[in-house]
Amino acid sequence: MKAIVQDRYGPSDLLRLEDVDKPTPADDEVLVRVHAASVNAADWHIMRGDPRLARLVMPVAFGWSGPKRKIRGRDFAGRVEAVGARVTRFRPGDEVFGDLGFADGAFAEYVCAPEGVVARKPAGLTFEQAAAIPLAGNTALMGVRDLGRVRSGQRVLVNGASGGVGTFAVQIAKSLGAEVTAVCSTRNADLVRSIGADHVVDYTKEDFAARGERYDVVFDLVGNRSLTDLRRVLAPAGTVVLSGGGVSEGGSLVGPMGLTIKALLVSRFVRQRFVVLNTVTSRENLETLAGLAESGAVVPVVDRTYSLPEAAAAIRYLELEHARAKVVVTVDQPRP
Template identity: 70%
Template structure:
């Protein structure tokens, strides 16, 4: 099969579009013929092996997973002997390493029915970003109707879903983005928009019940100034950190844990927890019209390396999708 292959850490120049063996599903896996896959900051981090401490999981000398890509949407080709609930021909979406390929194997717990009202390209934009926003607001922040929430990085993949989810939960939403994305986040339902080029929300004087940070571009003290005395800060650390680092956002996380010992504010990290239940919840939200993926542009699989490069260099808004 054709796939985007990487055998050493580095820039997008280390990625090669070529032929490799098709995967074979294990007992608990689903083999999917990929129709579309989307680009995430995760792909950039894994491509670079950044932060370096993450190589303990990614692979010390080179990536353990040779094929890049995480989100996918497509049709089931085959299922493992222990898989229940899926059959060949089913339209599905989900997460698995190796999505920038003609076929991908995914754990059945990481696959769900594709939203019926979305194209494969739209559905592929949801899993990782939508799940991150869902966990951050619903599970970690425990966002309630009537609360005020600020989304820092509102025009990115996770941010566009976070703005829509916060509105669906009945919150008053302030979106932080660059000048060119103001109209986009307003169209997603943001009640207020802060252009970070013109205003620093950490020094604006307004306080929020929840701050969801998707960028990591302020100090912990700055984030806390933007919170009410009993507010909640959710740190994702999922942005693209230019230049690389040894520990990445974990330095901020360590400071958060220390500060949390002496504060009434809830200072929390956003865990990575994928599940079929969350995919089902996102599917329901999409089919009801409460969330809609925003796809800025698409690339063919043969140009998937350029898609990753575009996300990093051009600071893409919303989602970039690879079509197969």
């Protein structure tokens, strides 16, 4: 089968389209013919081994000189081709989507995935839309619902609202009854309004930390503001949820991890909550996201699509061009 592979850390130029062995499912796995896979910031972080500190603290994904897994990509959508002996929820022909986690391997014609990280594709969505959901949607769901504990009537600020996670976070917060303020650039203001943002702060014209507004929950997806700035806009008993962030600058030692380390230290001494999101893939959350998509409460937003041979360009676009919403790789067009 065809797959996008990588041997050592570096830019997207190192990614290659090669023939590799088709995987065989274990007893608890499903073999999926991939129709679409989406690109996440995690892909370029692992591709580059950036930040370098991650190579020490996250050995499940990072080796010292190259990624632990050869094939890039984690989000996928497609059709089940075969199932392992202990799989009970799926059978060949089922349309599914899922997140491989740090196992990676979605930028390929086939993937094997444990039954527990796969769910049925939301009805009415294309494979491209379904592939856009897993990691970004789950990150938003856990950040807003689980760590942020967002309730109806609360005021929520999403910094990085037009990105992959941000577009889901805005919609999920709205579905929970929150009043949502989205921080983004001028070109993305109409986008975040169209998915439900009540207020938009254009960071090219205005500093959200200087507006005098307070929020019950601040979901920071960029990692470009100080703890002082974040505390300034937070209600006295509010919560800051930190998730990733950082941009590609040719390599860093600590990157966005520096902010999370500071937040964990500060949180011991202040009333305000600072929590760091560690996204965990689960079938239950995927099914929740599928339900939100089927009800229309959440609509995946796809910025651009690329073919599998263009996967390196897709990652480059996400990494360097300030892509909005989700970038998707079309692997194999389904036959009628």
